[in-house]
Amino acid sequence: MAEVPKKLTIPAEEHICSGHLACQGCGAVLAMRYALKALGPNTVYTVPACCWSVIDGPFPYTTLGVPLFHIAFEAAAASAAGLAAGLEMVGKEDVNVVAWAGDGGTADIGIQALSGAAERNDNIMYICYDNEAYMNTGVQRSSSTPWGAWTTTTPARHFKKRPKKNLVDIMVAHQIPYVATAAIAFPEDVLKKVNKAKQIKGTKYLQIFASCPPGWRMAPEYAVKSVRMAVNARVWPLLEVDNGVYTITRKPRKPLPVADYLRLQGRFSHLTEEQVEEIQQMVDHNWERLLFLEKSTHEMAGIPLEEKKKTKEPDK
């Protein structure tokens, strides 16, 4: 007879079930699983067109243990605003209202409604699970696709030549109380940030880096490893921005070379050494920029910058 494990770093309770329609090694499912562990059952999701429109399962079934209201592609934030207002009018303002969208539904077609809700500071949590392309429709480029990547609309011989849209800074510019990034390889950090966001009134924006093995042309077993490497190579920095004050929540002591992260994925396999070096420089530049933002925003707010405990070397 199996016993309950002695120490768990995230709660045992699940709010999604097995049987869902996600591909093997789906990062978007892990993002949902961790977010819901923090949010708990008193939560309502609104989900625009994205992988999760399919993952949840066809009518008459659902995977989530909380209500999920499907809505049109560009409409996640506005539907959450409406749900939050409606729930408040019926005396249920304690319900977490979460807009859950992919990067296309956030950075492209949904950015207008998101900007509107953030400017109004509507009391919603907006979570973008970012797999860096339109994966549900078959891997077309989105504005969140990084420089250098192959997609079905940016063929290898004509790969994406523009950088990934910086949604984090766009959201910070709206002067909302909380903006954060997270990644599925760091579940405790996802939970910590969602738990924190849950306590804050106003618009909260979280962007969770979530791998897509088919879309990244990668073996499914690397679903978590690739995301960990993205963080440890500083490709996807983990951040928190509290009322405009930037904090880098994970500082790899010795960052992985970006090439190691790229090598795992077929979507970058066409890149030359020079192009990989170009990406390394972009990543380094962004890290310097974030260090500067962290230092300067702390100084301006009069908050001492704690020396973070440096993380151990990544084990893989």
Add this chain to the structure above:
Amino acid sequence: MTEKVEIRGARDMPPMAKSLGRMSWNKTGSWRNVTPVIDYDKCTSCMLCWKFCPDLAVTCADPPEIILEYCKGCGVCAEECPVDAIVMREGL
């Protein structure tokens, strides 16, 4: 609820396509072409396999077990296991 919902026609349907059951009826184990096998001599019950399973196909128990009726065979558990206690085997 793990059973399929029977819908004969309009008379059984909520008018706005509201779900009536959970996806757990869908035994995704049939998707699998490689199967994780845990070597319990090596397993330390660190629970990383449970933590990173996208299909909730590892029991939250000491020691953990693979739930084969749902495991899609992605191999994340084997890749993440810090003591290499899980191997992916074909044909199980």
Add this chain to the structure above:
Amino acid sequence: MKEVVTGNHVVSHAARVGRAQVVSAYPITPQTQVVEKISEFVADGVMDAKFIKVESEHSAMVACIGASAAGVRAFTATSAQGLALMHEVLHWAANARLPVVLANINRAMGPPWTIWTDQIDSLSQRDTGWIQFYAESNQDIFDSILIAFKVAEQVDLPAMVVLEAFFLSHTAEPVDFPDQEDIDRFLPPRPARNTVDPENPAAFGGLTGPDHYYELKYMEHNAMLEAKETIAAATQEYGDMTGRYYKMADPYRCDDAETVLVVSGGVASTAKDAVDEAREAGWKLGSLKIWAFRPFPREEVRALLLGRKRVVVVDRNISFGQEGIFCSELKASLYSQPEAPPVLGFIAGLGGRDIKGRDLLAMAKAGEDPDCPEFNWYGVKP
């Protein structure tokens, strides 16, 4: 209590006394006064509602859908380009079976930019699954909105009340406001059906295949047909309360009429004067106002029009490449019926060109000519 109020402000008052709980809207001429007034009501605390001032009409409708899904009474108002921008999610509201109510101020579609009235904006939404009422007067606007809330919430379909830009929106008329107590009795709080509730988790509107989608549409159509009975009951109850009895198809001096003018919106009011004038001259003319466009009063128009010598339809709209839209709808209702009269269609008043009584009489007269074509542009300058 009677007050002299513009059409736009009547809309705002109807949302207030109808106790809309969430309003979400975006400004567009000629609707702006509606949202200005509602903003005042909410700010002054005379209306217990949340007003979400969104960044587009698309978000306005989506926010109403979200609020309605949470179980409250949701309301918005728009016009022309704004309604067209909502189009995608008008379907969403109807298919999600949420009783959102919308006031649309009829404005012609650009380009060229125009702010004056015609009905193409709202009639283009014909197949979205929304109930539609076309108001004749400011009193009509008020009454129609309250009836729309009631009917929508009974059949779980959204409803649109349509009024013409400027002719109604900016024209002040005396309007009778029933007592709030009576309104509350007529319009109790919304029954919360089809709503999200964390205590009863479920997904709403998930991927649905050919096995089930078809039946959902069958149910939606049946709900629209059921709305006919609901409208009949609601208008009866409303009439008993106010003395104003509405009919989906409302005849005026039609009893012995040989020619019937079929009209909608504010033109129906002009038509009554024209009919009076004709009657004084011994001309057997009547008029028929189509108040409810969806569901379409098929049986009613049959009962009223079969056996007439002819029907002249005045359309302030056009379906390009076919004809006026009310005209097509009437023909579809009368087709293959015994004693179906000839139906003669006239396009008139697009982009806000005035339709006067004498214009209506001229169209009726032209329709009585045995050589009158089936389709006509009235008053066009070729």
